[in-house]
Amino acid sequence: MGRLRDKIVLVTGAAGAIGSATADAVVEAGGIAITTDLGGSAGMDHALDVTSQEDWLRVIAEIERSAGRLDGLVNAAGIAAAGSVEDTDLATWRRVMAVNLDGTFLGCKHALPLLKRGGGAIVNLSSVSGLVGGHNLAAYNASKGGVRLLTKSVALHGARFDPKVRCNSVHPAFIEGAMADALIAQTKDPAHARERMSRDIPLGRFGKASEVADLCVYLLSDESAFVTGAEFVLDGGLTAR
Ligand SMILES: NC(=O)c1ccc[n+]([C@@H]2O[C@H](COP(=O)([O-])OP(=O)(O)OC[C@H]3O[C@@H](n4cnc5c(N)ncnc54)[C@H](O)[C@@H]3O)[C@@H](O)[C@H]2O)c1
Structure with a gap:
C-alpha cells in the first residue's frame, strides 16, 4: 500500500485485460488512475482513441484543468493482427502501426509537458514480439520493435529534465x-494451438494481466527511480533459450 500514494496515472486501453488490471493495481497502490479507451467502452473516465492527436490534446488539457499535473502514463492500448x-495488406499494416506505434508516440509526446512539471514515469507496452520475430506477425513485430526503441529515445530525452521523466518498456x-x-481463434486448431503455446513457455502457462500490472506499478513508483530506457521481459522464460 502507498507505493503510488497520490500519483495520478493515465492508462490507455484501460478497458482491456492489461490496462484494466493496471488501473486497478494503481488504485490499490494508493494512486489515482485516469482510465481511457475507445469511445463506447464502459466505465472509462475519458474516450481516447490513441491514434487521434485531437483526442490526446483534449484529454491532457482536461487533466491539466482538473489536476494540474500528471505523474504517470501507461500506454497499454494495442491491437494484434496475424499475417506474414x-x-x-497495407491497410492492416497501417492500422497496426497507427494504434501500437503512432498511439504510443502521441501519448509520450503529449503527456510529457505535464509529466515534466513534477517528474514522472512512462510505461510502454511492447511485447516479446518487439524482441524476437514470428513468421506470421509482420506488422505486430514491426510496431512493437518500434515501441522498444521509441522508449529508449523518450528515456534519454526525459533524463535531461529536472525533475526527471523516466520511460521503460514491458515485454510480455x-x-x-x-x-x-483472438490470435488463437485464427489458428486451424485453437485447442491444440493454446496447448502448444503453453508448452512452449518454460514455466508452462500463459501470464496473467495482474502480473504485468504489478510490474507497471514498480516502474511507475519511486522504487524504480534509477531505472529508465530499460526493457522488462515477462515471458515465463520464452525468450531465454
Ligand atoms: N495479451 C497479450 O498476450 C499481450 C502480450 C504482449 C503484449 N501485449 C500488449 O499489451 C497491451 C494490452 O494488451 P491486452 O492484452 O490488454 O489487450 P486487450 O485486447 O485486452 O486490450 C486492448 C485495449 O486497447 C483498446 N484499443 C484498441 N485500439 C485502440 C485505440 N485506437 N485507442 C484506444 N484504445 C484502443 C481496446 O479497446 C482494448 O480495450 C497491448 O499493447 C498489447 O499489444 C499483450
Whole structure:
C-alpha cells in the first residue's frame, strides 16, 4: 500500500485485460488512475482513441484543468493482427502501426509537458514480439520493435529534465485475455494451438494481466527511480533459450 500514494496515472486501453488490471493495481497502490479507451467502452473516465492527436490534446488539457499535473502514463492500448509479410495488406499494416506505434508516440509526446512539471514515469507496452520475430506477425513485430526503441529515445530525452521523466518498456508473452484468445481463434486448431503455446513457455502457462500490472506499478513508483530506457521481459522464460 502507498507505493503510488497520490500519483495520478493515465492508462490507455484501460478497458482491456492489461490496462484494466493496471488501473486497478494503481488504485490499490494508493494512486489515482485516469482510465481511457475507445469511445463506447464502459466505465472509462475519458474516450481516447490513441491514434487521434485531437483526442490526446483534449484529454491532457482536461487533466491539466482538473489536476494540474500528471505523474504517470501507461500506454497499454494495442491491437494484434496475424499475417506474414506476404499475407499482410497495407491497410492492416497501417492500422497496426497507427494504434501500437503512432498511439504510443502521441501519448509520450503529449503527456510529457505535464509529466515534466513534477517528474514522472512512462510505461510502454511492447511485447516479446518487439524482441524476437514470428513468421506470421509482420506488422505486430514491426510496431512493437518500434515501441522498444521509441522508449529508449523518450528515456534519454526525459533524463535531461529536472525533475526527471523516466520511460521503460514491458515485454510480455501470451497473457490470458481477449488478445491471446483472438490470435488463437485464427489458428486451424485453437485447442491444440493454446496447448502448444503453453508448452512452449518454460514455466508452462500463459501470464496473467495482474502480473504485468504489478510490474507497471514498480516502474511507475519511486522504487524504480534509477531505472529508465530499460526493457522488462515477462515471458515465463520464452525468450531465454
Ligand atoms: N495479451 C497479450 O498476450 C499481450 C502480450 C504482449 C503484449 N501485449 C500488449 O499489451 C497491451 C494490452 O494488451 P491486452 O492484452 O490488454 O489487450 P486487450 O485486447 O485486452 O486490450 C486492448 C485495449 O486497447 C483498446 N484499443 C484498441 N485500439 C485502440 C485505440 N485506437 N485507442 C484506444 N484504445 C484502443 C481496446 O479497446 C482494448 O480495450 C497491448 O499493447 C498489447 O499489444 C499483450
